[in-house]
Amino acid sequence: MSVVTNTTTIGAIDAPSRRNTELALVAFAVLISVFAYANVGLALNGELPAGMLGYGLGLALLGGVAHLAVRRFARYADPLLLPLATLLNGLGLALIWRLDQSERFQNTRDFVAAASKQLMFSAAGVALLVVVLLVLKDHRILQRYTYISMLAALVLLILPMFFPAVNGAKIWIKIPGVGTIQPGEFAKIIIAVFFSGYLMVKRDALALASRRFMGMYLPRGRDLGPILAIWAVSILILVFETDLGTSLLFFGMFVVMLYVATERTSWIVFGLAMSAAGAVGVASFEPHVQDRVTAWLDPFAGWGEIAASEQMAKSLMAFGSGGTLGTGLGQGNSDLIGFAANSDFILATVGEELGLAGMMAFLLLYALIVERGVRTALAARDPFGKLLAIGLSGSFAIQVFVVAGGVMGLIPLTGMTMPFLAAGGSSVIANWALIGILIRISDTARRPAPAPAPSPDAEMTQVVRP
Amino acid sequence: MNKPLRRIAMFCGILVLALLVRTNYLQYVRADELNANEHNRRVEIERYAHERGDIIVDGEPVTGSVETTGSDFRYKRVWKDGPLWAPVTGFSSQAFGSSQLENLEDGILSGNGDQLFFDRTLSMFTGERQTGGNIVTTLDGAAQRAAFEGLGDKKGAVAALDPRTGAVLALASTPSYDPSDFAGNSMKDSEAWQKLLKDEDKPMLNRALRETYPPGSTFKVVTASAALENGLYSDIDAETESPLPWRLPLSTNLLQNEGSIPCENASLREALRWSCNTVFGKMSDDLGNDKMIEQAEKFGFNEEVFTPVRADAAVYPKDNRPQNAMAGIGQASNRATPLQMAMVAAAIANDGKLMRPYMVAQRQAPNLDVIYTHDKEQLSRPLSAENAQKVQRMMETVVEDGTGTNARIDGVTVGGKTGTAQHGLNNSEKPYAWFISYARTDSGSPVAVAVVVEDGKAVRDDISGGGLAAPIAKSVMKAVLDGKK
Numbered sequence: 001m002s003v004v005t006n007t008t009t010i011g012a013i014d015a016p017s018r019r020n021t022e023l024a025l026v027a028f029a030v031l032i033s034v035f036a037y038a039n040v041g042l043a044l045n046g047e048l049p050a051g052m053l054g055y056g057l058g059l060a061l062l063g064g065v066a067h068l069a070v071r072r073f074a075r076y077a078d079p080l081l082l083p084l085a086t087l088l089n090g091l092g093l094a095l096i097w098r099l100d101q102s103e104r105f106q107n108t109r110d111f112v113a114a115a116s117k118q119l120m121f122s123a124a125g126v127a128l129l130v131v132v133l134l135v136l137k138d139h140r141i142l143q144r145y146t147y148i149s150m151l152a153a154l155v156l157l158i159l160p161m162f163f164p165a166v167n168g169a170k171i172w173i174k175i176p177g178v179g180t181i182q183p184g185e186f187a188k189i190i191i192a193v194f195f196s197g198y199l200m201v202k203r204d205a206l207a208l209a210s211r212r213f214m215g216m217y218l219p220r221g222r223d224l225g226p227i228l229a230i231w232a233v234s235i236l237i238l239v240f241e242t243d244l245g246t247s248l249l250f251f252g253m254f255v256v257m258l259y260v261a262t263e264r265t266s267w268i269v270f271g272l273a274m275s276a277a278g279a280v281g282v283a284s285f286e287p288h289v290q291d292r293v294t295a296w297l298d299p300f301a302g303w304g305e306i307a308a309s310e311q312m313a314k315s316l317m318a319f320g321s322g323g324t325l326g327t328g329l330g331q332g333n334s335d336l337i338g339f340a341a342n343s344d345f346i347l348a349t350v351g352e353e354l355g356l357a358g359m360m361a362f363l364l365l366y367a368l369i370v371e372r373g374v375r376t377a378l379a380a381r382d383p384f385g386k387l388l389a390i391g392l393s394g395s396f397a398i399q400v401f402v403v404a405g406g407v408m409g410l411i412p413l414t415g416m417t418m419p420f421l422a423a424g425g426s427s428v429i430a431n432w433a434l435i436g437i438l439i440r441i442s443d444t445a446r447r448p449a450p451a452p453a454p455s456p457d458a459e460m461t462q463v464v465r466p
Numbered sequence: 467m468n469k470p471l472r473r474i475a476m477f478c479g480i481l482v483l484a485l486l487v488r489t490n491y492l493q494y495v496r497a498d499e500l501n502a503n504e505h506n507r508r509v510e511i512e513r514y515a516h517e518r519g520d521i522i523v524d525g526e527p528v529t530g531s532v533e534t535t536g537s538d539f540r541y542k543r544v545w546k547d548g549p550l551w552a553p554v555t556g557f558s559s560q561a562f563g564s565s566q567l568e569n570l571e572d573g574i575l576s577g578n579g580d581q582l583f584f585d586r587t588l589s590m591f592t593g594e595r596q597t598g599g600n601i602v603t604t605l606d607g608a609a610q611r612a613a614f615e616g617l618g619d620k621k622g623a624v625a626a627l628d629p630r631t632g633a634v635l636a637l638a639s640t641p642s643y644d645p646s647d648f649a650g651n652s653m654k655d656s657e658a659w660q661k662l663l664k665d666e667d668k669p670m671l672n673r674a675l676r677e678t679y680p681p682g683s684t685f686k687v688v689t690a691s692a693a694l695e696n697g698l699y700s701d702i703d704a705e706t707e708s709p710l711p712w713r714l715p716l717s718t719n720l721l722q723n724e725g726s727i728p729c730e731n732a733s734l735r736e737a738l739r740w741s742c743n744t745v746f747g748k749m750s751d752d753l754g755n756d757k758m759i760e761q762a763e764k765f766g767f768n769e770e771v772f773t774p775v776r777a778d779a780a781v782y783p784k785d786n787r788p789q790n791a792m793a794g795i796g797q798a799s800n801r802a803t804p805l806q807m808a809m810v811a812a813a814i815a816n817d818g819k820l821m822r823p824y825m826v827a828q829r830q831a832p833n834l835d836v837i838y839t840h841d842k843e844q845l846s847r848p849l850s851a852e853n854a855q856k857v858q859r860m861m862e863t864v865v866e867d868g869t870g871t872n873a874r875i876d877g878v879t880v881g882g883k884t885g886t887a888q889h890g891l892n893n894s895e896k897p898y899a900w901f902i903s904y905a906r907t908d909s910g911s912p913v914a915v916a917v918v919v920e921d922g923k924a925v926r927d928d929i930s931g932g933g934l935a936a937p938i939a940k941s942v943m944k945a946v947l948d949g950k951k
Contacts, residue, residue, distance in 0.1 A: 333511060356493040371475070378471050401481040405484070
């Protein structure tokens with residue numbers, strides 16, 4: 001945009017916007033997804049699937065619209081975030097579509113094809129991304145809504161308590177005529193906004209006003225208040241909604257942001273101790289959590305007795321049968337896992353049909369999104385932006401770890417969804433919004449600094465500046 | 467704020483690294499273990515995902531595969547003449563597992579075996595659909611049918627061997643079952659399976675291999691062999707030292723003969739012809755427990771036989787004197803499977819050489835390449851050729867002019883021995899009718915057979931080895947001989 005007209009050595013040299021790179025990568029992501037469809041169709045029926053064109057065009061349209069929005073409203077944004085999200089969303093669609101073709105599912109009583117709905121939700125997600133880019137001209141505007149977002153997050157987190165549990169966890173709100181919403185996914189973003197705003201204001205007080213005790217800086221009691229409150233809320237979620245995932249995510253994100261804001265290691269120690277205490281405390285009396293832990297320790301021991309164990313064992317066997325190279329898309333039996341195969345356990349399908357190679361590729365795609373997010377945080381010039389970016393990408397990383405680690409038996413299963421990959425409206429919409437905010441922050445961060453006012457002395461004296 | 471940011475980045479890196487390590491561990495290190503897990507349904511799905519290879523008799527498959535719908539399992543096993551072949555093939559059910567050849571040779575039949583690794587790899591590249599290999603059996607269809615039809619609705623079993631090679635020619639067991647009835651996994655299959663399990667006649671018991679009976683008088687050929695081998699007697703026509711009546715050692719009981727038959731000091735040949743209990747009881751006592759065990763074990767007793775289907779071990783145990791004397795006439799704690807008694811007859815017919823029984827002649831890859839051929843193998847040498855021929859002459863007398871005349875075949879030399887094994891407490895239950903025999907031609911003996919009939923329906927006095935079992939043995943031998951012409 002701005003052309004260098006002055007001769008100062010601080011260059012306002014126009015940084016490359018990399019929009020064309022982004023466009024090429026988005027096209028590549030769409031192409032890979034279309035190949036995935038072709039693969040499933042050929043493996044299952046020996047012919048190119050009828051849905052391939054529809055899904056391919058739909059995905060291309062979504063990627064294209066998102067790209068145009070970024071090109072228009074966030075010119076300097078990170079060029080990788082959008083293609084990565086498009087690729088994951090596209091492959092997720094192909095995987096869900098593949099599971100829709102399972103005869104085992106089609107024979108069940110309440111089978112509903114999920115892929116077309118997922119495409120609709122993806123469209124809503126991309127629409128939300130466009131809205132974010134359009135409305136949110138500067139991410140610092142969000143700072144103004146610190147306390148409102150706290151309120152909104154609390155409402156979202158507490159609401160599901162009043163709705164009946166679905167499959168053991170109260171994480172759903174049922175709105176007649178609209179469907180079910182998983183408010184936890186949205187709360188994740190809103191709460192990151194609240195933390196960023198709150199911590200930006202309080203970081204000095206939290207960092208400096210502390211007492212030294214046994215080599216650690218202990219916070220003052222009055223600063224401890226909000227932290228204890230957050231801890232209590234996450235425990236409450238765990239107890240009343242039996243939602244291990246959200247409470248872990250919620251608290252983990254808070255510790256990460258607190259640490260970044262205060263630069264004090266003691267907060268991490270403190271946070272880990274509290275979450276451990278909370279988890280052990282709840283696990284000692286909550287049977288739902290106990291089942292999960294039993295299933296994690298030895299999934300095969302509880303076969304036929306504990307549903308969670310059986311599901312876990314089936315997931316492990318799906319990964320095992322994939323082996324190094326996988327059975328090939330459409331040629332596995334990951335649908336044996338049952339009703340959650342296309343949501344919580346969608347990664348098992350990746351593991352079985354794309355194998356170890358595919359799993360590593362997927363994990364690296366997620367790692368790349370996190371890496372771009374952290375990079376955005378590093379590049380951001382304002383503390384609010386830094387905190388928000390690290391909060392969002394940190395929570396994204398924790399969610400990926402908790403879900404993938406859960407279905408692979410690395411940690412107890414918590415019942416969250418794999419971002420972009422899993423079938424589920426709330427998840428895919430919320431994560432597109434998350435990507436939208438990251439794109440907005442990265443745009444601000446990478447935008448070239450405005451050219452300094454031309455110095456009248458510049459022509460006369462040449463000063464070598466450090 | 468950048469320093470903690472970098473640390474957080476490292477933390478996220480560690481999280482991803484942990485996931486990468488875990489997925490490698492699961493999918494590379496533990497993959498085999500998970501794939502072999504008993505709960506892993508994929509193994510079953512894979513087993514029935516393609517057509518199973520066949521079990522072949524006389525060049526024709528006795529099994530088949532049909533495509534099914536409505537379940538994970540695409541192909542279902544079917545049998546031609548299920549009840550006839552069930553004792554040979556066993557079953558292979560989608561819901562209830564498999565047994566016998568279907569189970570033991572599953573690697574070849576399903577096409578998943580290690581032996582077929584090369585074929586599988588090849589067909590992966592050529593894009594051919596995987597199918598199973600075939601198992602070629604040694605069985606003789608005519609002999610099997612003769613045995614099965616001979617047993618008819620009576621409970622019993624037949625085992626027939628080729629004495630020269632050990633090849634199993636017939637293996638029948640009645641009542642039988644049709645494995646096709648429960649090869650699928652529907653409700654109907656489940657009902658058929660439950661009904662079979664509850665059936666008091668135990669149709670799924672393979673009586674030829676897995677049931678041990680008191681061998682009765684057929685065991686006297688073993689006792690006679692022991693006497694000859696140990697030099698107790700050497701001339702089969704010379705008088706033995708056999709008083710009548712003869713009192714069991716360490717006992718006040720007198721051993722009885724069936725009817726008043728000329729057993730006092732009878733020669734071996736005469737004693738076998740009339741089936742003298744007193745002569746063989748005393749012979750066993752004279753030889754002693756150790757020598758009797760030794761001879762029985764040379765014939766294959768006290769050891770399981772794998773054909774490759776496992777046959778229960780026949781038993782000749784360590785015993786006290788009176789028990790050992792009774793065991794000499796097959797009426798004490800010794801027990802034998804029909805296969806074992808067929809092995810006894812076969813070893814004698816084969817001039818003393820006992821060949822290892824087997825029923826898998828060849829294993830074929832799906833493209834019909836032969837990947838295994840059985841070589842005949844000598845299991846032991848229970849008798850010298852000379853002594854074997856002596857026992858042959860004795861057994862031939864039994865058929866020509868003794869208790870086994872029902873097994874005579876015109877123009878063929880047949881040797882045999884009848885047996886009527888009493889069992890139950892104080893002989894309370896109806897006895898088993900036994901007959902073991904062999905046929906001999908100029909080129910050695912092509913068939914030896916053992917028949918046992920446990921018939922609860924017959925009138926007690928009518929039950930005799932010669933009457934019930936010998937005709938069945940005869941028709942089996944005749945079927946084999948006719949096939950050789």
